[in-house]
Amino acid sequence: MTGVDFLNLLIAALLLGGIYAVMSVGMTVIYGVMKIVNLAHAGFMMLGAYFAYELYQRLHVPPIAAALMAFPFFFLVGVVVYWLMVRWLPKSSQPTLASLLLMFGLWLVLQNLGYILWGNTDRSILSPMTFSVIHWGPITISTLRLVVFIAAAVCVAILELILERTWYGRSVRALIQNPYAGKIVGVDEAKTSRITFGLGIGFAGLAGALLATLYSFNPDFGRPFLLRAFVIIVLGGLESVSGVALGAIVLALVETFSILLVPAAYQTAISFTLLVVVLLVLPGGIASLVAKKRRIA
Amino acid sequence: MSAITTSRVKSALPWMVLAALAIAPSAGLTANIVRLLFVTLVWVTTSLAWNLLGGFAGQVSFGFAVFYGIGAYTAAKMIDAGIHPLPSFLAAGAMAAGSSLLVGVPTFRLRGPYFAIATIGVSEAVRVIADNLSITGGASGFRIVEHRPFRQLEHYYTALGLAALAVMVSVVIEHSKFGLGLVAIRHDEEAAADVGINPFAYKLWAHAVAAALTGMAGGVYARYAAFIHPHGVFSFQTSVYILLMPVIGGIGTVMGAVLGGVIFGIVEEQLVANFPNVHLLLYGGLLILIILVEPDGLVGLAGRLWRRITRHHGATDVAGPRPDEILRGTGGA
Numbered sequence: 001m002t003g004v005d006f007l008n009l010l011i012a013a014l015l016l017g018g019i020y021a022v023m024s025v026g027m028t029v030i031y032g033v034m035k036i037v038n039l040a041h042a043g044f045m046m047l048g049a050y051f052a053y054e055l056y057q058r059l060h061v062p063p064i065a066a067a068l069m070a071f072p073f074f075f076l077v078g079v080v081v082y083w084l085m086v087r088w089l090p091k092s093s094q095p096t097l098a099s100l101l102l103m104f105g106l107w108l109v110l111q112n113l114g115y116i117l118w119g120n121t122d123r124s125i126l127s128p129m130t131f132s133v134i135h136w137g138p139i140t141i142s143t144l145r146l147v148v149f150i151a152a153a154v155c156v157a158i159l160e161l162i163l164e165r166t167w168y169g170r171s172v173r174a175l176i177q178n179p180y181a182g183k184i185v186g187v188d189e190a191k192t193s194r195i196t197f198g199l200g201i202g203f204a205g206l207a208g209a210l211l212a213t214l215y216s217f218n219p220d221f222g223r224p225f226l227l228r229a230f231v232i233i234v235l236g237g238l239e240s241v242s243g244v245a246l247g248a249i250v251l252a253l254v255e256t257f258s259i260l261l262v263p264a265a266y267q268t269a270i271s272f273t274l275l276v277v278v279l280l281v282l283p284g285g286i287a288s289l290v291a292k293k294r295r296i297a
Numbered sequence: 298m299s300a301i302t303t304s305r306v307k308s309a310l311p312w313m314v315l316a317a318l319a320i321a322p323s324a325g326l327t328a329n330i331v332r333l334l335f336v337t338l339v340w341v342t343t344s345l346a347w348n349l350l351g352g353f354a355g356q357v358s359f360g361f362a363v364f365y366g367i368g369a370y371t372a373a374k375m376i377d378a379g380i381h382p383l384p385s386f387l388a389a390g391a392m393a394a395g396s397s398l399l400v401g402v403p404t405f406r407l408r409g410p411y412f413a414i415a416t417i418g419v420s421e422a423v424r425v426i427a428d429n430l431s432i433t434g435g436a437s438g439f440r441i442v443e444h445r446p447f448r449q450l451e452h453y454y455t456a457l458g459l460a461a462l463a464v465m466v467s468v469v470i471e472h473s474k475f476g477l478g479l480v481a482i483r484h485d486e487e488a489a490a491d492v493g494i495n496p497f498a499y500k501l502w503a504h505a506v507a508a509a510l511t512g513m514a515g516g517v518y519a520r521y522a523a524f525i526h527p528h529g530v531f532s533f534q535t536s537v538y539i540l541l542m543p544v545i546g547g548i549g550t551v552m553g554a555v556l557g558g559v560i561f562g563i564v565e566e567q568l569v570a571n572f573p574n575v576h577l578l579l580y581g582g583l584l585i586l587i588i589l590v591e592p593d594g595l596v597g598l599a600g601r602l603w604r605r606i607t608r609h610h611g612a613t614d615v616a617g618p619r620p621d622e623i624l625r626g627t628g629g630a
Contacts, residue, residue, distance in 0.1 A: 037410045039417075088589055095410040100357045101544060102588045108537065108581025116574060223533075227421055230414045238409070265429050272415075272422040279403040279411060 004138045009256055011141060015149045017252035019210060021245045022152035023225055024232040025159060026203030032176040032239035033196040035095050036086065039103040041204045041229060042222025043110025044074060048208025049217045050118060056125050063125050064151055067209035071155070071202045078201025081106070082194050093179070114219030124216035148210050155206060159199070160241055172196060176239050224268060231275045311464060318457055322450055331453050337562025338456035339518045344542035344558035345463040345551065346510035350503045351540065352549035353476060355483030358504075360400070360416035361511050362535035363423045364393035368512025369519035369530040373441045374432075376520055382443075382455070386516045393512025394505040405500040408486055412500075420536055427527040438526030441519065452521045459517055463510050467551045470506075479503055483549075511539070534577070538565070541580055544587055547596025556595055 023045070030038045048070045055066040085106070089099050132143040163169035171192040174182035183189055208222065232251050236243025251274065258270050318338075322331055343365065350356050368389035375385035400419050404412040428435060470476040481489035482496050490496055519525045529535075542561045547553025568576045591598050 031410075037414065085585065085589060094408065095413070097351070097355055097357055097548070098588050098592060100410070100413050101540075101584055104359065104540075105581045105584030105588065108577050108584065110581075112575060112578035112581065116578070224421070227418045230418065234411070234414070263429075266425060268418075268425045269422040272418040275415060275418050276403045279407065279415070 008139060010253075011139065012145075013252045013256035014249065015141075015145045016256060017245075017249035018149040018152040018156075019207070019214070020228060020232055020248035020252055021156050022203060022210065023207035024229040024236075024244045024248060025156055025241055026200040026207065027229050028233050028236065028239060028241060028244050029159075029172065029196050029203075030200035031095075031233065033172055034086070034099075034193055035092060036089070036099045036103065037095050038200060038204075039100065039226070040081075040106040040110060041200075042226040043107045043114075044077070044201050044204035045208030045211070045222035045225060046114050046217070046219055047077075047110060048074060048205030049212035049221050050114065050123075051205060052209035052212050053123055053125055053217075056127070063127050063129075063209075063213040064147055067151065067206055067213065070205040070209040074205025075198040075202035077205070078198035079194055081201065082197040086197055087190065087193070111219055111222075114221075118219060120218055120220075122216045122218050125213050127213070130213075144213060148213060152207075152210060155203070156241070156245065159203070163241060168192065168195060227268065227275075228271050231271045231278070234275060235278055315457075315461055319454075322453060328449060331449055333563070333566070335449075335453050335456045335521060336518075336566075337559055338453075338460040339514050340538070340542060340562040340565075341460045341555055341558030342456075342463040342514040342517075343511050343539045344546070344554045344561070345460075345467050346507040346514070347539050348543040348548065348551070348554035349467060349470060349479075349507040349510075350500075352543055352554065353470065353479040353483065354500055354503045356405075356500055356504070357413045357540070358416040359413065359536050359540065360420035360423075361507075361539040362531050362533065363420050364397065364508040364511040365515035365518075365535055365539070366423070366427065366525075366527070366531035367396055368393045368515030369525050370427075370432075370439070371512070372516025373439055373519045373525055376443050377439075377441050379444055382520055385520075386455075386459075386513050389516030390509035390513040393515070394509040397504045397508035398501070401501045401504045405497050405504070420531070420533065424527055424531040424533075427531050434526065438524060438529075441523045441525070443520065443523070452517070455517050455520075459510075459513055463514075464551065464555065466506065466510065467554070470503075471551060475499070475502070480549075537577065537580065541584065543594075544584060545594055547594030548592075550596050553594050553596040560595070 027038050027041050030036055048067075051070045051073065052063055052066040055061040055069065056063050061069070085102060086099075089102060090096055092099075127144075129144045129147065134141045134143055134146065163172055171182065171187040174185070174187050175189060175192055179189065207225075211217070211225070212221075228251060232244055232247035235247030235250055236245075251271065254274055255267065255270060258267075262270060318334070321334070326334075343361065347358065347361055350358060371392040372382070372385040372389040375388055376382055400412070400415050404415045434440075470479070478489065478494045478499050481492070481494055482499055486496050515530060519530070538561065542557035543549075543554040544557065545560060546555065546557025565576075568579065572579065587594060591601075593600070
């Protein structure tokens with residue numbers, strides 16, 4: 001492998017890492033605040049993909065704009081789902097059997113709703129940008145991937161800012177660190193949970209819509225990404241946004257460079273192997289390597 | 298009905314059901330009904346197996362299809378090579394139990410959602426690998442040639458024996474120190490560890506026993522079906538089915554697991570035949586409904602009705618099944 005090939009792969013991996021990060025932060029904030037593993041994340045990603053597809057096909061909205069529109073839409077969906085189902089779950093400091101099964105049931109419903117509405121044929125969003133590339137010396141970058149990366153990075157950065165700077169963000173961090181102490185000092189747990197669930201689902205929709213501009217999709221779209229999101233949030237230490245960014249880049253690097261050694265058909269096995277290795281070696285995620293661990297920040 | 302008669306009926310009931318199922322085929326049932334009973338018994342076995350880990354120990358697995366598939370392929374390969382079915386089924390169970398360590402060892406040491414997450418990963422990874430291996434026949438499947446005459450009743454009694462074994466194992470575990478330890482882990486893992494229970498070993502054993510039963514069920518099914526392929530036995534759907542049954546019946550109870558398996562076995566084919574596109578949607582909806590409305594499943598519902606009836610007659614002694622606080626409480630997963 002020449003140096004230029006290496007550089008091209010490295011850039012591709014970093015661009016992929018940005019998308020992986022936006023895909024995983026939604027799960028992380030929900031897990032952090034509510035200790036719910038959102039298995040339905042995959043279902044909302046799939047809906048996000050079709051949301052962008054329908055907007056592009058019917059109203060000719062540019063795909064990236066459609067993806068950004070997916071966020072507020074799915075935020076509202078998330079708030080409704082929270083109000084209808086999630087708030088009835090028993091509260092716990094550990095993920096419960098009930099929450100896992102509920103989110104799993106929701107995923108089944110969403111996925112099969114997708115099959116009913118759109119059938120099982122693969123769809124894709126082809127815009128003029130799809131095939132354009134930027135040449136920069138010997139380096140070639142897909143324009144679309146770059147744009148998607150920028151959109152993803154900006155969204156994650158905004159989330160980070162919200163968590164850092166706003167009262168809501170402070171409530172989120174309080175609930176993650178110590179729910180009881182948080183409530184004592186006046187954090188409205190129900191309200192924070194509601195907004196967080198909305199944010200989580202909003203990010204799922206956004207990630208799905210962004211991914212839809214790059215890959216073809218069907219109603220089973222989210223599943224392979226769900227496992228990747230798990231690996232990433234475990235790598236990141238489960239509850240931290242910056243950990244997620246790090247985990248996303250690690251997974252993207254491992255996946256991209258493993259193509260040189262392992263057949264592409266075994267990609268899913270790669271994420272799983274990485275998960276097992278991390279659980280055995282670093283159960284606290286990469287963040288646990290850093291002595292003074294800062295959660296969500 | 299006094300409490301004593303109730304408990305006597307309860308302890309005699311399994312034997313009566315077993316006897317009825319043993320003589321049922323000679324009562325002139327059609328081959329199709331026997332087949333339906335066979336399939337139902339296989340499902341009941343897997344449902345009981347899932348309940349050992351998910352119900353007793355509170356560890357949700359979304360990947361039981363892995364054990365079902367490994368069992369199916371092990372038995373299929375051995376029977377195809379001319380080995381007697383019985384040792385093949387035992388080998389199927391052993392293989393499945395062995396592979397359960399692959400997920401159990403890295404994840405059971407940790408508290409939190411790691412196990413549940415890993416099971417989704419492993420089922421994805423295993424199906425992808427099975428699809429690409431030549432030993433499984435790849436995506437085109439594997440046809441089992443058994444050099445013995447096909448006798449449906451033999452299959453039926455194998456499945457009946459296995460289901461009876463699963464019930465026995467479940468009841469024995471439920472009343473043993475081991476079973477109590479599992480329930481303690483479900484309620485509070487740290488507290489359980491404080492009183493001398495080793496959560497890691499307990500969970501690992503429960504997982505292995507559940508995997509062995511599921512593997513054997515897969516083997517028994519494979520021999521009957523005579524054709525298996527990765528998208529059938531290893532499919533995500535199989536995992537969904539295995540998890541759904543004990544939840545429908547009443548998670549954490551032997552009665553519930555059996556009940557869920559029976560209902561699922563009878564309804565499943567009709568549902569798939571009549572609503573090929575929406576049956577998983579219905580299952581998902583059912584799952585949501587059960588969790589939100591009646592977390593103790595049908596057993597919980599029956600208990601609630603029973604208490605209402607007895608209260609109506611002015612009785613104070615409640616002898617009906619007691620709802621367990623598994624999905625209502627804060628038991629870990």
